[in-house]
Amino acid sequence: MIKIGNVEIKKTACLAPMASVADRAYRLMCKKYGCAYCVSEMVSAKGICYNNNKTAELCTVTDSERPMAIQLFGNEPDxxxxxxxxxxxxxxDIIDINMGCPVPKVVNTGAGSALMRNIPLAVEIAESAVKSAGDVPVTVKIRSGWDSDNINAPEMAKALESAGISAIAVHGRTREQFYGGSADRAVIKAVKEAVNIPVIANGDVIDADSCIDMYNQTNCDLVMIGRGSYGNPFIFRETEARLNNMPYNPPTVEEKMRVMLEHIRLIIELSPKTEELAIHEARKHAAWYMNGYYGSAKYRAKCYQLTSYAEAEFLAEEFVKLQYGRLHNNAM
Ligand SMILES: Cc1cc2nc3c(=O)[nH]c(=O)nc-3n(C[C@H](O)[C@H](O)[C@H](O)COP(=O)(O)O)c2cc1C
Known part of the structure; x- marks a missing residue:
């Protein structure tokens, strides 16, 4: 276990915040398969203050998702x-502030990773969040720096620690890298050496091996997984088993398809929209569950045409048969 403020979290792997991907259905699936802690999609601080009608949808925390953080972004302390x-x-359970988002829409307002170029303002924002949060711990998620000439995550982390935050998450890429290249674990290690609060390490963890490498190479307190969980909530069960030296059986294709259907049902159930519209949200997830198998390119394309849950069921059944060489009707 690690502790962020007074929140206890299993020292296995947690889910990264991912706007338009890691919504409630996604988080619930990951929690069910062993995820230690999750973070909401980012929410605009200013938007909330102006009573943005998406606030409730983005900020509701259900008990099954706990421990969970709500992530805010913004560039104005007030x-x-x-x-x-x-x-x-x-x-x-926790409030997280996004100081790592690289997208121009956020950066151009001075929020997200733009704050890595303005540590005094980042500190002011953190201080004002900490003050307002009372007993609820505040954490910050940063990148390694703005670009390769300005790697300042350790300095930024130290400054934020003095502002009273309870943990820091570091994605080992610069803003200029966006999602290209690879995450730099040495910077995360340097952050860990610079601060006394827990450090959450993030970037390119795609399985139990890379999770263990991340722990070993950075000495971090917790590993955070983003894209490695696409269509693969099992990654949390896998990492937990490996970290505890327990046996792990990877899911069969049947299990993957069963869980894919469960995920799609949850998306439909939790959506305020009709099934026909909600299934649009489910398409990319369905396609991700089919990654890496024989014939998956063609079936992934079929996922992007799904118009109902019944069609997804049919597709899943065909896909399983295909893997066992039992699809004889030219359905490929
Ligand atoms: C689709 C997508 C949406 C993301 N949204 C957020 C977000 O809302 N807040 C945030 O702090 N990071 C966000 N990120 C960054 C991830 O949290 C994470 O730092 C990044 O993907 C690197 O981790 P990974 O290599 O395990 O995917 C997003 C990433 C992706 C791919």
Whole structure:
């Protein structure tokens, strides 16, 4: 176990915040398969203050998702303080501030990874969130730096620690890298050496081996997994088993398809939209569950045409047969 503030978290692997991907259905699937802790999709601090009608949808925390953080982004300390006050009504276990998002829409407002170029403002934002959050721990998620000439994650982490945050998550890429190249574990290790609060290490963990490497190479307190969980909530069960020296049986294709259907049902159930519209949200997830198998390119394309749950069921059945060489009707 590790502790962030007074929140206890299993020292296995947690789920990274991912806007438009790691929604409630996704988080619930990951939790079910062993995820230690999860973070909401990022929510605009200013948007919340102006009573953005997506607030409740983005900020609701269900008991099955706990421990869970709500993630806020913004570049104004006052709005951040007010947003924290508002989201506390949703009773998050932790409040996380996004200081790593690279997308121009966020960076151009001075939020996300733009704050890595303005440590004094980052500190002010963190201080005001910490003050407003009271007993609820505040964490910050950063990148290694703005670009390769400005790797300042250790310095930034130290400054944020002095601002009173309870843990820091580091994605080992610069803003300029976006998602290219590979995550730099040496920077995460340097952050760990620079601060006394827990360090959550993130970037390119795709299985139990890379999770263990991340722990060993950075000495981090917790590993955070993003894209490695696409269509693969089992990654959390796998990493937990490996870290505890327990046997692990990877899912069969039948199990994968069963879980894919469970995930699709959850997306439909939790969506305020009709099945026909909600299934659009499910298409990319369905395709991810089919990654890496024989014939998957063709079936992934079929996933992007799904219009109902019944079609997904049919596709899943065909896909299983295909893997066992039992699909004889030219359905390929
Ligand atoms: C589709 C997508 C959405 C993301 N949304 C967020 C977000 O809302 N907040 C955030 O801090 N990071 C966000 N990230 C970054 C991830 O949390 C993570 O730092 C990054 O994907 C690297 O980890 P990975 O290599 O395990 O995927 C997003 C990443 C992806 C791919």
């Amino acid at each position: 709005f951040m303080a007010e947003a924290v006050r508002i989201v506390l009504e949703y009773k998050p």
